[in-house]
Amino acid sequence: MRVLLDDRATDASLVAAVAGGDADALAVLFRRHAPWITARLTRRCADAELVDLALHDTFISVWRSAAGYRGTGEVGAWLWSIAIRRLIDQLRRRRPVPVEHVPEQPLPPPAPGIELHDLLGRLPADLQATVEAVHLDQLTTAEAALLLGIPQGTVKSRLHRARALLARQLPGDLR
């Protein structure tokens, strides 16, 4: 069955078409998801060249492994799990070009629409980044160390501190 290749096609049907070797479906999938993937990668790595390479590798991986997509979970989450690993692969090959240090100016309060990610918000920013990499993006300690540009031991100690801090704030029955 030929899938309708336009903006109305569901992600899952696009992935199925890609698995069948349909390059047009890959292009639709790219146009739909590449902007936010690029944004998320950019927040984690300021080197635009590395981000573009990782984005390229992500969709090549999608092309090659679409048949392995089991259809459980959102396509977006699947794409992100590929993208973050392709970024790590790029970082393994080459350190990012350092950006000029931006002085930490106090931010104006966020627009009313944004809510704090509850659990993360209880931690200092450096611990948040570590918890995000390991627990939300499901990276290994080694991968997180590469992404954050810190030694593995520091990742572990930060995780330890984060858990201790969170445990203190959670009610007893959740500890």
Place this chain on the structure above:
Amino acid sequence: MTDLDHYFHPATPPALARPIEDRWTDPSIVRTAGTPGAMPAHGITAERLDAVLATVLDTVQVEQVAPRRPRIERLLVALRVPEPTARLLASTTGFRWAWIAAVTLVLVFAAAANGADQRPDQLAVFLALAPVVPVLGVLAAFSGPLDRTREVATAAPLSGLCLALLRTVGVVATAIGMDLLAVLASPTRGWMRLAWMLPSLALTSATLALGARVGLRRAAWAAIVAWLALVTMLGATLDDALAPYRAVGQSVAAAVAAAGIVMVLLWRRRFEWNWSAA
């Protein structure tokens, strides 16, 4: 300040950025609002994305046209062997399915012929043949007419020894796998079934060492002939077909293997001229 300004600001902690990310992929929001488009104010322009898409589609097109990589090559790549090495290894004659199938068949017959009566001289036939297999593999990998990659290998920017060792390791690994398969087919039990392992190592390293002097092809034939003559003679004179495979024989094999490895290392420079001379 918009949400996006917040998102891309380096000082925004993940706790504030994550909810924005979640909105981009939250199915209930995406269903009505769609996924976000380009964000030109933050460097993510439509042109930049189009450029990446173009290279993706280029790569994809090449893959659609290019033949799929052989299964063995894909397996090697999956095992983290670098791609060029994998191609070189996979194109070695010893990895052709026809070759593997034919040799395994011969070995299995040799092993299985050692019937239920477990006569020692029939096990001896298998033990004599098994160490020859890796040497034949090396021979096939380096002999002109059988070697599909002779031109490629000759031009490969690797040292002769490096190339010879690389392909030998691959060939010997499959050969030993084939020998092991044959062992499974053998009705004999006990350690004697594995008595070919040290002789295999000895013969292969002797072939390589000798190959540095006289060329691998001549060395391989010499090793095979010498080995078969030796075990036949020993078996006949000692009136015990399995004599060459008992403790003394194994020690000699180990010594020959070690000596061969040392000589390969000592003569490594000679490979530059001789590995393909045969």
